Amino acid sequence: MALTLRIIRLGTGRWQKISSVLLATLPFVFLGCHTAQRNLKPAIQITRVPAASLGGPRVMDYMEGKVSGTQAGDQVVLYAFSEVWWIQPFRNAGLTNIQPDSSWRNSTHLGTDYAALLVEPGYRPALKLGSIPSIGNGVLATAIVKGSGATIVPKRIHFSGYDWTAQGADNDTAGETQSYDPNNAWVDEKGYLHLRMNERDGHWYCAEIHTMRSLGYGTYRFVVQDTGHLDSSATFRIFAYDLLLANESRNDEFDIELSRWDDPAGNNARYVLQPYYVPKNVAKFEAPAGELTHTFRWDPGKVSFRTVQGAVDTPGQKIVSEKVFTEGVPVPANHKIYIDLLDFLHSRHTAKLPTEVVIEKFDYQP
Structure with missing residues (x-):
């Protein structure tokens, strides 16, 4: 491919602009010629x-x-x-x-x-x-x-009218690698979801499920049985998360977390808008024993958290905590809903095992 340049004198300033454009475009011209000269199809x-x-x-x-x-x-x-x-x-x-x-x-x-x-x-x-x-x-x-060998099909769970996938592999979460057993997540005859954390042969296994599709803006409600029995390092989380955006943009997730994060004197619950290390993105509170209903409402530019006592979230219910975030709220993309039970820094101490969390109901309203 022949390349001919015609240079016209237009004055010093204009020539400098034209020459800069020519120099900037030459590598792309040569790249195109380079590609066109391939003798064999790659x-x-x-x-x-x-x-x-x-x-x-x-x-x-x-x-x-x-x-x-x-x-x-x-x-x-x-x-x-x-x-x-x-x-x-x-x-x-x-x-x-x-x-x-x-x-x-x-x-x-x-x-x-x-x-x-x-x-x-x-x-x-x-x-x-x-x-x-x-x-x-x-x-x-x-x-x-x-992949070679037997076809791998992730475990599916049907809970509260939605299809969920049970995590069955290791994951880098909460400071170290967590191992997940899909059999540690199941639905009982009442339709309640159980998440269990246990130890077998010296190895820890956690539980996690996530929706198979993104739901977008709306109201998400979770009825959770008593979590007061959890060890100070046990961590129960409900969160919206886009795996494709993770670690590239920290504006990809928000959470309801029930954990003392291995600090027995700390609060046992918090609402989080990632990134968590920004102080204004975390709202801590103390969740009482007993059944609680956790809700978040996701709107454009706003996510509103609310926790009440009991199995319903209606006017007159005792409010445990509320928080509204209006800065850095993610826009729905491929955000799925995750429900997770794990142990924070489990290799550094001994937690009470096995332990279990029961979620009676999940509800979504656009």
């Missing part, structure tokens, strides 16, 4: 597929494959799927080099599915994806495969 394949798993930060394996139709500087980007696509092997190491024999190899955390992208030089991969991108904008080829 392709990528995965030849070693890790086992299918629900995922987590502790277990890793190797992924490897071959490419063709590449040029100098091309690289590979790997992803593993666990609710969303996570870049592999680490956030700060998301590019895999191609070897002289056109092979590639790198470690990956486990997931239910795996993907490999062949990308052009200078490509900046996303840390998390809702779906694997199509070819274009720096992506030359893609390959997606199911």
Whole structure:
């Protein structure tokens, strides 16, 4: 491809502007020519597929494959799927080099599915994806495969008219890795949700479920049986959370948390608008023993929390605490509702196990 520049003298100032534009655009022109000169259609394949798993930060394996139709500087980007696509092997190491024999190899955390992208030089991969991108904008080829072995199907729970997914993998939460057992979440014959935390063979297992879809703005109400029996480090949380936004924008979550956070003299409850380390984003209070109804109303630019005694939230009920946040309130995207029971810094002391929280009802009104 021939490149011809016609230079017209328009005066010093205008020439400087034009020359700056030309210099700024030349790299992109050359990149386009570079792409057009490929003799073979770029392709990528995965030849070693890790086992299918629900995922987590502790277990890793190797992924490897071959490419063709590449040029100098091309690289590979790997992803593993666990609710969303996570870049592999680490956030700060998301590019895999191609070897002289056109092979590639790198470690990956486990997931239910795996993907490999062949990308052009200078490509900046996303840390998390809702779906694997199509070819274009720096992506030359893609390959997606199911994890090897038995197909992994997350446990589903039907509670209060909604479908929920039970967490079944490790998760980095509350200061350290928490292990979750999907069997620690179940619904009894009354329709009540049970979350249990226990210990088996010296290992802790927590419980968590989340809605399978985002509900958006509206009123969310949770009727929770007595939590006064919880150890000072046991943590029960109800929160709206967008996994795709997490760690990229801390304006992605708000919580109702029942815990003393391992401080026996501290308050046992709080409302939180993330990020929690901003003092005005946290409202602490003391939740009494007995059944409580926790509610939050999510509106544009506002989230209103309220806790009352008893199984209903109606005028005349005794109010335990209220708080309205009007700054930094997230906009609904892919926010799902999570209900979680875990132990804060559980490896540093001994909590009372097993322990359990019962949620009688969840209700949502737009």
